[in-house]
Amino acid sequence: MSLRYALLALLRVGPLSGYDLQKLFAESVGHVWHAPDSQIYPELKRMETEGLIAGEEQSRGVRGRRRVYHVTDGGDQAFLEWVNGPLEYSRVRDPAHLKAAYLESAGAEARRAFLENHARHHTELLHRWQAELERIRSGRHPMLERRLATTPQSEWARTTAFKEFAYEGLVERAQTEIRWAQRGLQMLEDLS
Amino acid sequence: MSLRYALLALLRVGPLSGYDLQKLFAESVGHVWHAPDSQIYPELKRMETEGLIAGEEQSRGVRGRRRVYHVTDGGDQAFLEWVNGPLEYSRVRDPAHLKAAYLESAGAEARRAFLENHARHHTELLHRWQAELERIRSGRHPMLERRLATTPQSEWARTTAFKEFAYEGLVERAQTEIRWAQRGLQMLEDLS
DNA sequence: CTAAACATGTAAAGCGTTACATGATTCG
DNA sequence: CGAATCATGTAACGCTTTACATGTTTAG
Numbered sequence: 181m182s183l184r185y186a187l188l189a190l191l192r193v194g195p196l197s198g199y200d201l202q203k204l205f206a207e208s209v210g211h212v213w214h215a216p217d218s219q220i221y222p223e224l225k226r227m228e229t230e231g232l233i234a235g236e237e238q239s240r241g242v243r244g245r246r247r248v249y250h251v252t253d254g255g256d257q258a259f260l261e262w263v264n265g266p267l268e269y270s271r272v273r274d275p276a277h278l279k280a281a282y283l284e285s286a287g288a289e290a291r292r293a294f295l296e297n298h299a300r301h302h303t304e305l306l307h308r309w310q311a312e313l314e315r316i317r318s319g320r321h322p323m324l325e326r327r328l329a330t331t332p333q334s335e336w337a338r339t340t341a342f343k344e345f346a347y348e349g350l351v352e353r354a355q356t357e358i359r360w361a362q363r364g365l366q367m368l369e370d371l372s
Numbered sequence: 373m374s375l376r377y378a379l380l381a382l383l384r385v386g387p388l389s390g391y392d393l394q395k396l397f398a399e400s401v402g403h404v405w406h407a408p409d410s411q412i413y414p415e416l417k418r419m420e421t422e423g424l425i426a427g428e429e430q431s432r433g434v435r436g437r438r439r440v441y442h443v444t445d446g447g448d449q450a451f452l453e454w455v456n457g458p459l460e461y462s463r464v465r466d467p468a469h470l471k472a473a474y475l476e477s478a479g480a481e482a483r484r485a486f487l488e489n490h491a492r493h494h495t496e497l498l499h500r501w502q503a504e505l506e507r508i509r510s511g512r513h514p515m516l517e518r519r520l521a522t523t524p525q526s527e528w529a530r531t532t533a534f535k536e537f538a539y540e541g542l543v544e545r546a547q548t549e550i551r552w553a554q555r556g557l558q559m560l561e562d563l564s
Numbered sequence: 565c566t567a568a569a570c571a572t573g574t575a576a577a578g579c580g581t582t583a584c585a586t587g588a589t590t591c592g
Numbered sequence: 593c594g595a596a597t598c599a600t601g602t603a604a605c606g607c608t609t610t611a612c613a614t615g616t617t618t619a620g
Contacts (some may be wrong), residue, residue, distance in 0.1 A: 181579075182467050189474050199599050212470045214463035219580065221601055236602090244588050246599060263474055264482040267467060269493050271406035274542075275374050275459060278404045281538035282455055284531045291454040301461050328466050338563055339476045345559060346473035350466075356548040358542040367537060368431040371530055373607080391571050411608070413573055436616050438571060465580090570617065578609080589598065 183230065185224055186213045188259040191233060193326050195250040198224050208323040211312055212350070224249060232258055280364070299304055299361035306354035313347045316340060351367060375415055376424065378405045380443060380451040384423060385518050386430070387442040389407050400515040404542070407436055416441060424450055483560055489551035498546035505539045508532065 186209040190201060202217045203225070215223075227233045232255035235247040251259070276298060283291050315321040317340075324343060328336055378401040384391055393416070407415075419425045423449035427439040443451070456494050468490060476481050507513040509532075516535060520528055 182470055186470060207433070208472070209470065212464055212466045212473065214465055218601075232409065232490050238484045241500065241589055244599075260477065263471065263478040266489065267471055267486060270467075272404055272497070273374075273406055275462075277538050278378060278401065279373055279455065279459055280534055281401070281404065284534040285452065286455040294459060297458065299477055305464070341559060341563060342476040343473055344468050345556055347491070349549075350469055352552055353545065356544050357541075360544055363535055367533060371533060436571075556597055574613075
């Protein structure tokens with residue numbers, strides 16, 4: 181349900197084809213909301229039939245074609261309703277902590293592997309998010325640049341601040357997970 | 373895919389009916405993996421046809437019946453493969469941080485409401501998990517008690533330690549989210 | 565006798581994943 | 593001319609949610 185708002189957020193900055201959108205998606209919103217192409221194209225179609233976006237068919241070379249979408253007034257309104265509306269939190273469903281709770285049934289090797297993997301996984305995320313933060317702070321973020329180009333200069337600080345803030349939250353979360361896993365590894369040593 | 377392992381974890385301690393399981397589920401594993409009854413009953417059936425568990429029909433009063441399930445050798449093995457196997461992390465999909473990244477498009481009121489709600493939501497989770505931790509530490513946890521009853525005393529410390537550890541991770545995560553939201557509220561003041 | 569608790573599901577719809585499928589264009 | 597990139601999907605399957613659906617037993 182959030183996918184369409186992620187797509188609208190990108191399209192609100194300017195018209196894009198499904199392909200461009202998908203590329204841009206991967207290196208911006210995709211960091212907080214993954215979606216494969218096979219989900220993006222059908223969703224764009226659905227959004228068009230619902231009147232949130234409109235597409236124009238363009239030709240590319242002799243036989244090539246691409247469909248460039250832009251946000252309609254309805255889509256803009258839907259986006260604003262989403263950002264201004266309440267967020268519903270989904271139920272807890274946490275494979276890592278579920279497994280952690282039953283780790284005593286695992287072998288010594290599997291316990292260590294689990295915790296090391298947890299630390300590794302979140303370290304990768306941490307790096308990704310730190311790099312993203314760096315790009316935002318240094319003004320080298322592709323989507324943010326496009327975004328600021330259509331934003332009054334008086335709003336630049338605010339716009340950047342919210343982007344930074346979002347990624348800071350992700351960085352802190354990753355750090356918390358890494359600390360937890362490392363404390364777990366320490367615990368394994370203490371227990372043996 | 374984790375649901376069945378959560379169910380197996382409970383059943384491995386001792387046979388239970390779908391109803392008992394569902395009640396126990398809500399106050400133990402349900403804290404890290406939510407599932408409604410309408411998902412539990414069909415899953416039990418599927419697990420039975422796959423040979424992971426076996427059910428015995430019991431009568432209750434004149435017309436009443438209940439099906440009591442126990443774990444088969446195959447189910448036990450499947451559970452051990454799960455705890456000993458690698459955990460696959462799902463792709464990032466984070467509604468709260470997605471929205472946070474576009475908060476500058478929201479009105480001042482909606483921004484504050486979002487962050488306050490985020491803090492409130494995670495404060496509730498924090499309380500739930502702290503209470504759970506307290507029950508684990510004081511030996512008043514229903515599932516853990518049943519569990520320890522079938523565990524050699526030499527393993528009690530270890531078993532309890534892993535449960536504590538899992539919930540500590542959840543507590544720390546909730547605290548991180550609350551701190552983040554509160555820093556965001558501070559940021560709103562600073563920006564205005 | 566009535567409410568709460570016991571007991572067990574079905575059906576439909578939505579979202580997401582994975583695998584499959586195809587073709588055009590541009591650059592070197 | 594071949595590889596990379598551009599461009600767009602379909603199909604099948606699985607998990608989750610929500611709503612609906614029904615009946616029994618026990619305690620007060």
